[in-house]
Amino acid sequence: MIRKLGFYPGCVMSAEQYAYEMSIREVLPDLGVELVDLENTSCCGAPLRSVNLLMQMYLSARNIAVCEEKGLDMFVPCALGHLSLVETKNRLNNSKELREKIVKKLKENEGLEYRGDLEIYHTVDLLHDVIGVERIKEKVSNPVKWKIACHYGCHTIRYTEAGRPDAAEHPSKMEEIIKAIGGETWNYSEKLNCCGAPLMVTHKEAALTKTGEKLKAVKDRGFDALAIVCPYGGRLLDGKQEKAGSTIGEKLDVPVFYLTQLVGLAVGRNPDRLGLNLNLSPVDRLI
Amino acid sequence: MGKTAVFLCHCGDNIAATVDIEKLKKEFSKDKNLVVKNHMFLCSEAGQQMILDTLDKNKDVDRLVIASCSPKHHWNIFKDCVKQKLNAYMFEMANIREHCSWVHSDREEATKKAYSIIKGAINKVQHHEPIGTVDVPVNRDVLVIGAGIAGMHASLELADKGFHVYLVEKEASIGGNMTKLGRTFPTDDCSMCTVSPIMNEVKAHPNIELLTLSEVVGLSGRVGDYNVTVETKPRYVDLDRCTACGLCTEKCPVSIPNNYNLGLDKTKAIHIPFDGSVPNAAFIEEEACLKINKGVCGICEKVCPADAVDFNQKKERRELKVGAIVVATGYQQTDLSNTEYYYEHPDVITGLELERMIVPSGPTGGKVVCPSDGREPKTITFIQCAGSRDKRHKEYCSNICCMYSIKNAKIMRAKFPDATINMCYIDIRAPGRRNEEYYALAREKNINMIMGRPSQIMDTPDGRLFFDVFDKATNKFMRVESDLIVLATALEPSEGTKRMAKVLHLQYGLDKFLSPLHVKIAPVDTTTEGIYIIGTAEGPKSIQDSITDAGAAASRVATILKDDVATVDLTTAVIDPDKCTRCGLCREACRYGAITESYEVVDMACKGCGKCVSVCPEDAIEIRHLTKAQLRAQVDGILEGDPDSVIAYTTETCGYNAADIAGTSRMEYPSMVKVVKLPCVGRLSVEDILYPFEKGAKGVMIFACPKGLCHYVDGTEAAEEKYMKAREILEEKGVDVNRLRFVEILTPDGQKFQRSCREMAEYLKGVQ
Amino acid sequence: MMGLTDLFNMSKPEGDKQKELIRQLAVLGVKNPSLCFQCAKCTSGCEAMKLLELQPHSVMASVKTGFLDEMMNSDVIWACVGCFKCKERCPQEMSPVDVMFILKNWYVMSGGSLPGDYQNLLQGILSTGYIQEPVEVLDKDNKGWSREKLGLPKRGHPKNINGFMSALSQLAAEKL
Structure with missing residues (x-):
């Protein structure tokens, strides 16, 4: 075992994007990461940035405190959640005023002790930096020999100042992992484009247009599939592909996998245990 | 009294x-x-x-x-x-x-x-x-470092005035970046036609001694009496014999990217730097040569009809004695890979790469093409401020980009009457005489001026470049497809300029360009007397401005070296023989061998740093310009005036300058901090550090030049040692050691000075 | 009458609000918008520009000059997807995205009605701690799968839901 981490799935993954969660739980122990479920968790607050930034930071801070109670570092596979938690940790470290305000409320209302000195990992840096590409490579028994486009999602890589799992302009860790498990991949110009997910709250049509354009780009670039690391994005890119297609007047049929599902396939885990039956995009075509 | x-x-x-x-x-x-x-x-x-x-x-x-x-x-x-x-x-x-x-x-x-x-x-x-003062002989030879347009012009000016000039250039040919340009604004004349005669004049001048493939690696001495170490790489070709026939290049089997052409074409491991290079002779790129690295081949040696190839040449070191030094080490283009500028696409090029394609003798024979496939571009887009005016890259404006991009857009229009030419900009900067007029001429050339800049450059699945940009003028969000994108890449100090800052102990800004003594009234002087900075080593500037600098520096050198003898102040150490026990500690501390075996100070060797004073157990040695009595009296006076003071000992250079810059930048800090200037923090003895505490000071700070950048070799290390010792003593006495602080600081870092003072005051407030 | 006046609606810059905005940005560690030099790179890269015509550079310009109310009450700032491209690539290290977050927060605080699904998200968090409850999802054969059926453990939830809600409602009334 190389690491024991508090597992914080966040709203979307734990409420509907079960495929991501299943593949994480199936794959990580095999690669040396023990996941410990946390009991007192809630939403990370990221969806509330526009409504109230103090609430957002409180929610992020409370989940950090919940994990710190266990004395563990943290694994946050949702990009949106990861950014919110890391950013809040930084902000509370940099502003005495904010820290006092939030810490006091955590203590008084929920009896939580906040320290803010834990490490917070996302899927990309956990696989690439902690587990390491070499270790993954060693375990590969069933290489996935497809052409796979990588989609990091906005919050996995931006913004640099907050400290992200990979570089903002030329991220490459997902690509290295894809290559390690036998896939072929290359850079494409739309790689950093947004999938539209956050717009679902206020502008559904626009959100689906962005999803459609992103998937069309992946298709036009000659990829067989798309790999993702964000449940918020998965909800649209995988779950609403048909709708996105009709919004932009295109037929879209891009198989979309969570990166952990692809790693699971490559290291020979049972496809059923990776939640592949729950992917709504045509993943069967490849498996 | x-x-x-x-x-x-x-x-x-x-x-x-x-x-x-x-x-x-x-x-x-x-x-x-x-x-x-x-x-x-x-x-x-x-x-x-x-x-x-x-x-x-x-x-x-x-x-x-x-x-x-x-x-x-x-x-x-x-x-x-x-x-x-x-x-x-x-x-x-x-x-x-x-x-x-x-x-x-x-x-x-x-x-x-x-x-x-x-x-x-x-x-x-x-x-x-x-x-008192002492008269010293003045060496009237001059060293010019860097043989670009500024360095060459300064050399010629000085040589014409009768000074012997050593011109040191790290490349195999003199000429610098100007030899790479196509045409130059605002006259649009051919760059090589302007610079080539100057190169030849430099070569022919009896008062100029040229050292190519050479770099300055060491400096000691003072104005009128500098000792410079120059390292020369082997050329592996005898300059006197080589006739530049080119046969060696033809036969050489090792093909390498041609750095001179910014990798736009290939050359061989042995080659002549470029058409019209001076000296006009071949040289071997060490890293690429089979003979040098693997002991095989040696074809060039065999085919050379003049018997000029010489693999026995070795790296050489030479000591030069000069009275003054002119630094003209220039700029380079900033590397924008790993940014949003999509530098990886072959058809995204820099302004300098476009210049190479404009030059008739360049890699494309003067044809401007898309490097990816050699096709003629139908749409050419210039993107301004690529890396400039950008706090994430270079905060400054690179000065010449607006003008040279306008010039290149005009040239593109002349070459391609039907092409679409776009320019994305923030503002066009064409100040001063002739430049706005020049811009006006360009406006008649049907160039789409887009008032906005792209966020990211992309390409289509079949490799065509495009980007989206919001144009503030038309209020339109536009997609701009281009065959060729030319970035006005930010200029930065060359590697050589950055190295010279260290070797010559020159002051530089946070932007790494060398800093003049005074931005307005001493623009080519430096904080070291007898060393001058010119051209783009001091900041991005035009050829005109570089030449103006060169003339100014030549004049400054002529002034300072006008006599054979100079009078210098005796700001040196002096030993009281009655007190001295000849223990040897001062001799051990001195990095200049300025104290003789008979314990006398050699005035000409002593730099006056005061490190000897800090180690003398008998108080037998003093520096004339800062005696123990003076230092203590100053501290006493400050504390008399304000008993709640923090004494900030600073070096005369970095530390004091940083405090000055905090001043000129109006960076407020707590008034309890009072600066006491030392020649070097190495002057401080443990007792000097503790003295203010004895007199009731709230705290003591020591602002030292960073290690490795000490102006007296290792004064910073010496001071740190004393600081550690002083901490121990404070601890023994039960005094809070956090009231004593040691800060390494660079000249431009007024912010750090401010921050350090604030932190100190904040801390003191907390413990009260 | 001194100073600037917007002749379209006769409004004037609001210096106090501008000061408060700058203060709140500082609390978040975000720089004062005054450094913006209007290169419009943010707008060129804005994910909500083409579809929803969001122009971050003009939000910055208005904020810089002090015309805050107009921006605060405009629909267009709700088009921001929060992708952080403007912040990442700004040559002056400005953060239009954070400016818009604060303006939206103010709009909500001033009693403005929440657009789109925000009311539901907020309600969800206040009652259960999450924006949504776990659902039974359908696979391609229209077969339903819950967490339980998939063998996934129950997800965590705020143990002291009253304390949790009270903390959030206190914060809703507080200034950043």
Whole structure:
């Protein structure tokens, strides 16, 4: 075992994007990461940035405190959640005023002790930096020999100042992992484009247009599939592909996998245990 | 001892707006030993006359304090003034502008601090003694580093004036970046046609000695007597024999990217740098040659009809003696890979790469093409400020990009009458005579000026470049497809410039360009007398401005080397033979071998850093310009003026300069901090560090030049050792060691000075 | 009458609000918008520009000059997807995205009605701690799968839901 981490799935993954969660739980122990479920968790607050930034930071801070109670570092596979938690940790470290305000409320209302000195990992840096590409490579028994486009999602890589799992302009860790498990991949110009997910709250049509354009780009670039690391994005890119297609007047049929599902396939885990039956995009075509 | 005159400068309202000069005058006038005067501008002729008149009228005055700006600013002016009546060292400057009025806003607080600073200076000056001078021979040879247009022009100017010039160039040919350009603004003449005659003139001049493939690696000495170490890489070709026939290149089997053409084409491991290079001879790129690296091949040696190839050449070191040095090491383009500029696509090029394609003798024979497939571009887009005016890359404006991009857009229009030409910009900067007119000519050329800049450059699945941009002028969000994108890439100091900063101990900014002594009134001088900076080593600038610099520096050199003998002050160490026990500690500490076996100081070798003083157990050695008595008296005075002070010992260079920059940038910090200037922090003994605590100071800070950048080799390390020792002693005595701090700081880092002072004050507030 | 006036609606810059905005940005560690030099790179890269015509550079310009109310009450700032491209790539290290977050927060605080699904998200968090409850998802054969059926453990939830809600409602009334 190389690491024991508090597992914080966040709203979307734990409420509907079960495929991501299943593949994480199936794959990580095999690669040396023990996941410990946390009991007192809630939403990370990221969806509330526009409504109230103090609430957002409180929610992020409370989940950090919940994990710190266990004395563990943290694994946050949702990009949106990861950014919110890391950013809040930084902000509370940099502003005495904010820290006092939030810490006091955590203590008084929920009896939580906040320290803010834990490490917070996302899927990309956990696989690439902690587990390491070499270790993954060693375990590969069933290489996935497809052409796979990588989609990091906005919050996995931006913004640099907050400290992200990979570089903002030329991220490459997902690509290295894809290559390690036998896939072929290359850079494409739309790689950093947004999938539209956050717009679902206020502008559904626009959100689906962005999803459609992103998937069309992946298709036009000659990829067989798309790999993702964000449940918020998965909800649209995988779950609403048909709708996105009709919004932009295109037929879209891009198989979309969570990166952990692809790693699971490559290291020979049972496809059923990776939640592949729950992917709504045509993943069967490849498996 | 006579009386002391104190002169208070208003500096217009620079000082007087924050410091109550009248109040200070009243306070100091209470002391019958002081003659106190004030003036609106002490540095003016009238101000200086008042100083002279005061000395004339008060014959009992034998020393003075000038409370005004930083000594870095006007020390020489006041020194020359004082010298007319007294010894030049019988005065002390109290810096109540940069260290007081410019960094505090509360009038009462600032006045209190000014009082304390001046009190320190008055106390100190009581211990001043006249310092003599000595005449030294002046070496009238000159070293010019970098043979680009600025360095060549300076060399020719100096050589024509009769000076012997060593011109050192790290490349195999002289000429620099200007040889790579197509045409130059605002005259649009062919760059090589302008620079080539200058290169040949340099080569032919009897007073210029050319050293190519050479770099300066060491420097010692002082103005009029510099000793420079130059390292020359082997060329592996005998310059006298090579006829530049090119046969070796033809036969060489090793193909390598042609760096001169920015990798746009290939060349061989042995090649002539470029058409018209000087010297016009082949050279071997060491890293690529099979013979040198693997001991095989050697074809060039066999085929050379002139028998010029010589694999026995070795790296050589040479010592040059010169009186002055001109640094002209230039710029390079900033590397924008791993940014949003999509530098990886072959058809995204820099302005300099486009220049190479414009040159008829360049890699494409003067044809502008898309490097990816050699096709003629139908749409060419210029993107301005690529990396410039960008805090994430280069905060400064690169100065020449607007003009050269306009020029290149004009050239593209002439070459491709039907092409679409776009330019994305923030603002067009074409200031001064001729430039706006030049821009106006370009506006007639049907160039789409897009007022906005792209966020990211992309390409389509079949490799065509495009980006989206919002144009503020038309209010349109546009997709711009281009065959060729030309980035106006930010300029940055060349690697050589960055190295010279270290080797020559030159001051540089946070942007890494070399800093002049004074931005406005001493633009080519540096903080080291006898070393001058010109051209783009000092900042991005045009060819015209570089040549102006070169002329100015040549004139400065001629001034400083006009006589065979120079008079220098004896600001050196001196040993009291009655006290000296010949223990050897001072000799061990001195990095210049300035103390003889018979314990006498060699004035010509001593740099006056004072490290010897800090180790002498018998108080037998002193430096004339900062004696123990002076230092302690100054601290006493400051604490008398404000018992709650923190004493900030600074080096004369980085530390003091950083405090000055905090001043000129109006970075406020707590007024309890008072600067005490040392030649080098190596001057501090453990007792000197502890002394302020004994006298009740709230704290002591030591601002040292960063390790490796000490102006006296290892003064910083020496001071750190004493600091550690002082900490131990404080701890033993039960004094809070956090009241003593050691900070390494660079000249431009006024922010760090401010931060350090604030942190100290904050801490002291907390423990009270 | 001194200073600037917007002749379209006769409004004037609001210096106090501008100061408050700058203060709140500082609390978040975000720089004062005054450094913006209007290169419009943010707008060129804005994910909500083409579809929803969001122009971050003009939000910055209005904020810089002090015309805050107009921006605060405009629909267009709700089009921001929060992708952080403007912040990442700004040559002056400005953060239009954070400026818009604060303006939206103010709009909500001033009693403005929440657009789109925000009311539901907020309600969800206040009642259960999450924006949504776990659902039974359908696979391609229309077969339903819950967490339980998939063998996934129950997800965590705020143990002291009253304390949790009270903390959030206190914060809703507080200034950043």
